[in-house]
Amino acid sequence: MIWFAGRRLMVAVPTLVAISLVIFTILDLAPGDPTSSLPLTIPSEVREQIRESMGFNDPFFVRWILWVKQMFINEPLGIIEQVFDVQIGSGDRTRVISWQSRGPVVDTIVERLPQTTWVMGLAFIFGILIAVPVGVISAYRQYSVFDQVGTFVSMVGYSVPTFFTGLLAIIIFSVKLGWFPSYYDTTLVVTDWSSFVAQIRQIVLPVSVLSLFNAAALSRFTRSAMLDNLSADYVRTARSKGLREKRVLVRHVLRNSLIPIVTLIALQVPFVFAGALITEQIFRINGIGQLMISSIHGGDVPMVQTLSFLIAAITVFFNLVADVVYGMLDPRIRYE
Numbered sequence: 001m002i003w004f005a006g007r008r009l010m011v012a013v014p015t016l017v018a019i020s021l022v023i024f025t026i027l028d029l030a031p032g033d034p035t036s037s038l039p040l041t042i043p044s045e046v047r048e049q050i051r052e053s054m055g056f057n058d059p060f061f062v063r064w065i066l067w068v069k070q071m072f073i074n075e076p077l078g079i080i081e082q083v084f085d086v087q088i089g090s091g092d093r094t095r096v097i098s099w100q101s102r103g104p105v106v107d108t109i110v111e112r113l114p115q116t117t118w119v120m121g122l123a124f125i126f127g128i129l130i131a132v133p134v135g136v137i138s139a140y141r142q143y144s145v146f147d148q149v150g151t152f153v154s155m156v157g158y159s160v161p162t163f164f165t166g167l168l169a170i171i172i173f174s175v176k177l178g179w180f181p182s183y184y185d186t187t188l189v190v191t192d193w194s195s196f197v198a199q200i201r202q203i204v205l206p207v208s209v210l211s212l213f214n215a216a217a218l219s220r221f222t223r224s225a226m227l228d229n230l231s232a233d234y235v236r237t238a239r240s241k242g243l244r245e246k247r248v249l250v251r252h253v254l255r256n257s258l259i260p261i262v263t264l265i266a267l268q269v270p271f272v273f274a275g276a277l278i279t280e281q282i283f284r285i286n287g288i289g290q291l292m293i294s295s296i297h298g299g300d301v302p303m304v305q306t307l308s309f310l311i312a313a314i315t316v317f318f319n320l321v322a323d324v325v326y327g328m329l330d331p332r333i334r335y336e
Helices: 002-028 044-053 060-084 105-140 145-159 162-176 193-230 233-240 245-282 288-298 301-329
Strands: none
Touching: 002 060, 002 301, 060 105, 060 301, 105 145, 105 193, 105 245, 105 288, 105 301, 145 193, 162 193, 162 245, 193 245, 233 245, 245 288, 245 301, 288 301
């Protein structure tokens, strides 16, 4: 398995390089440059000197290779130095600089990432914990009242966009009932019981909105996978041997149904971050999604490039995780 993971990593590296070329090319064609946000009183000669100092006049492939070096070497080394409080080499490395904050892009992302990870991570976990049992029960009790209600809720949750359900939740539970706050206070620090309750109250709405959206598609997929395996020959054989229904359902049917479900779960992780673009705007969460929107509005190309590449890297990584988990769920798969 270790050898297989190593081979997949060898494939992932050129994949990420190709993705970086696509991202850099598309965003390089976007209008704007580092001097667009400067005051109009600055002479054109000074603006040209700024562009020249930042390498903006260099050929395309020179700028792309420099950016790839920064993303694959300089920025990871900088994170390692900050985390472990060590210095690797001279420490004088060129970093990706934001056009808005004039500071390193990765430092800003690291500051915002905990908020997104906390909210979106909980939504992703709760979505799985809700979707899998609902899908299993719906398949086992096909066409029952539970199945009909689950199908209706899943269709509504998947078809209605998160910005609508988010605004609806704010109107009902914040404005009308006053149960939960309408925004997320990122400055809140949990120090006692009252602050802990405040943290729980402010996280309920964004987590619920995203959990409903994530669980909707996953529960339908789980139901479909379970129905395909419930009618299989090995299930009838297990029942004819006198195995308990619970063991047949969990040990045999669910385990084989989890193979395609794991793929969907792994592919849903990037969409959780994509959902943060809208959800964080609605609930004013100062995370990655809000950073992406503000960077797009401000024309901060380096920030948008880095965030896009981060989402692509997360997608490639969780595809690798899904392939490794396959071997744990399906004994027919061997990594040689």
